[in-house]
Amino acid sequence: MPSGPRPAGTGRLVTGTAWALLFLGLWLWGGGTVEGSLGSSGPTTGDIAAVGRPPGAELPPARAPLAPAEPRWIEVPSLGVDAPVVARGLDATGAVDPPPFATPGTVGWFGPGTQPGAAGAALFVGHVDTETRPAVFYGLSAARPGAKVLVTRADGSIAEFTVDDVQVFPREDFDATKVYGPREPGRAELRLITCGGTFDREAGAYTANVVVSAYLTGG
Template identity: 75%
Template sequence: MPAPHGPAGHGRLLAGTAWAVLLLGLWLWGRDVTDGSGVGSAPTTGDIAAVGRPLGVALPPPHDPIGGAEPRRIEVPSIGVDAPVVARGLDEEGAIEPPPFAEPRTVGWYGDGTEPGAEGPALFVGHVDTETRPAVFYGLSATRPGAKVEVTRADGRVAEFTVDDVQVLTRERFNADRAYGPRKKGRAELRLITCGGTYDRASHSYDANVVVSAYLTGERAKGNGGR
């Protein structure tokens, strides 16, 4: 849904809510989690409700990991995302630094984590809005399972991912394993993360995160439509 806008200057507070919840995921980084049977196999419900997987949607089989390389650009055609990617580290509080607010159409990638195409989940973060207009991941909550995500890498390859799960995770019931851990061992995966849930005008912040999960289903040379 469209995000309401607060007064000028609220941007950093708004971003802080979104990225603070990443602390739990980073604390659990490298921890083995269960295979996640049932994750994405049916619509999600309750306070981590989002679209889940619509019944009857057939998803392609996973492609074997192709090894990692730094991402340069990310595309999600179904929601109109076509954006440059910049590597980001951790801020002084230990959370992933978001892209600068001066670059609202840029996506951040956690550069000390998994590279897209390698086994495990690669983390991508983007703003949902600024003080005055929508930002790069404004439409992320509208993503549906089966949607394609393409990551152009520094090695000239394009890693092709398929969305298999979309959730809105509230701070009160946040599950770091579910958000950041691998959904299935042995797969190359990614997460797309932004603000979500309810916007509080008083604090200029959101109370949840939209987390889109996808897995590698193909790869090709840049400029080549074939696999």
């Protein structure tokens, strides 16, 4: 969220800039191929603290990946997220195109990438706010390890994921490998991503991105 009131009419420009900065790394790094290993973030900046994975936290075991199926709906009960999902690709600048501002309650899924439940990391993106009100992932920074993420898929199944990590990646140190790469080879995972940190008026963008990681535990 921004650090203070913004001038009227700047919301779309601000959020669009943040998305472009966020996803340019995905375009340059492998043209949408999500491979690698997710590491930990450095010190957080702005008004959001990374919670990470608490020492000794007891989380359920991962289950084997499911057959691929596209997502249709996503729920994060602990955050009040209950939203339709639309497939998104890359825009003309090479950035992942987020959901339209006209539908701030919609979550975007990077369609050319991993399907949720299949092996790899499926990417879900949502706006944090619009010109006038909070958007679908406004409360994403409040996610905690152990929270459930439910994804209804095109085949009628519901893939259940468990959050195991929440991190904030400063814009200046954004690392596509750490954010987009699966944490464990062969495991079915997902990422929930939005803008975070504070609003930098001079740069016209948020200072960081909130990234929630989860892995498949049921379905």
